[in-house]
Amino acid sequence: MRTAVDPYSRIVKKTLDRVIPFTVHWELTYHCNLRCPHCYVVSQNSREELSLGEIIEILDILKEKGTLYVIFSGGEILTRKDFFDIARYARKKGFALRLLTNGTLINESVADGIKDLYPLSVEISLYGSRAEIHDRITACPGSFERSIKALRFLHERFIRTVVKSLMMKQNAGEFQRMKKLAQEIGSQFLYDTVIIPRVDGSMEPCTNRLDGEELYRLLYPEVRDKGEDGNSQQDDLSCSAGLNVLSVSPYGDAYPCMGFSESGGNLTKNSLSEIQHSPMFSKMRSITLSELPECKICKFIQYCNRCPALAWLETGDLLGPSQADCLLARVIKSIIDDKRERAVMENQIR
């Protein structure tokens, strides 16, 4: 009677075709105890964040509409005093939870509470392999030690942890050491090199982005040659934002993904259907590669993982190229070309 993992991709396709919000990325709060310069969040102080009651109502709607995965992030999720009430309710409803946190508020007792939630993962942001680097970025002395302790507390409780990092000018030299540290702790290591602008359009965080040479040095050992097709960009752009992915702000505003500043409506006022048929969501779903005037003729497209939200934030044009994605694609192409050339030379020498 039971069928195994294989039909899962069929279910995922169904959620894409039917615009079912299978994954919801929910920023529970914009309050944070760290002050990272690359943070894209802009708090709207005049607005009240959702109450526990409102969150519960929205979780009920999401369950009914087909959501399975809920990613809670912030700000810092544990600055909400009612975080465990929210998370316990979400688990009672059967959602699969991923928790994104800086870890600084996780002591042994909080780790016990997290264990009882059976999360898929707890993903902790780390920006260096030592306090000197990490604490300078977070502008919070002691934050490194607390985040590392949190990872260890969680690991001791057999909770799957992920060390997530954003590689930038301040920590590019830390990359390999961070990978090693994550491995020592028993965590998976994930990283990104693209710093996104603030949602109010400020490009200030992007001043910390790595330039082409720095990216090349960082990514050279990481990039694998996948053959002539590279990353083979598909015509659907492989972006599920607004299809089976929905993002929710601490105020209940719903977006195709967190990179957008224009919402499709508010979940306390509008139905999910109204939001999914709003101009922003409809536009996101309709984009195909053929509609992108510059990208469709770009020779680096097969190395590009174009993010529409990033293009939107950088230029205000959903259909335009993103500076950061273009640079990354050029660097990846250059690394692959150099590795191929090197392989040919090595063969000749042999």
Next chain:
Amino acid sequence: MKTEEKIPIKSPETAHQIIDGEAVIITPGQMMVHVLNVVGSRIWDLADGKRNIEDIAKILAEEFDVCYETARKDAVEFTGDLTQKEIMFFAGVGEEKE
């Protein structure tokens, strides 16, 4: 306790959703995803910690237009399979049933 009197309960570790009649179940500890067929999904949905196997089989027989014995066999087999995989467990009759 007779098999029919057993009350299946979803393991609190699981995460689950029903998409178009098919249950998707995740076990975070094992990082496994299971997709159940329509009958299995209905049994999963009916396993609310209150109904016993007899109650579930009666509903299945009616909804899927099969005889009670076939439905009972399906319910027993299915719940047994999932309890072995620790996705479900059985409660005692007096513990959960109201």
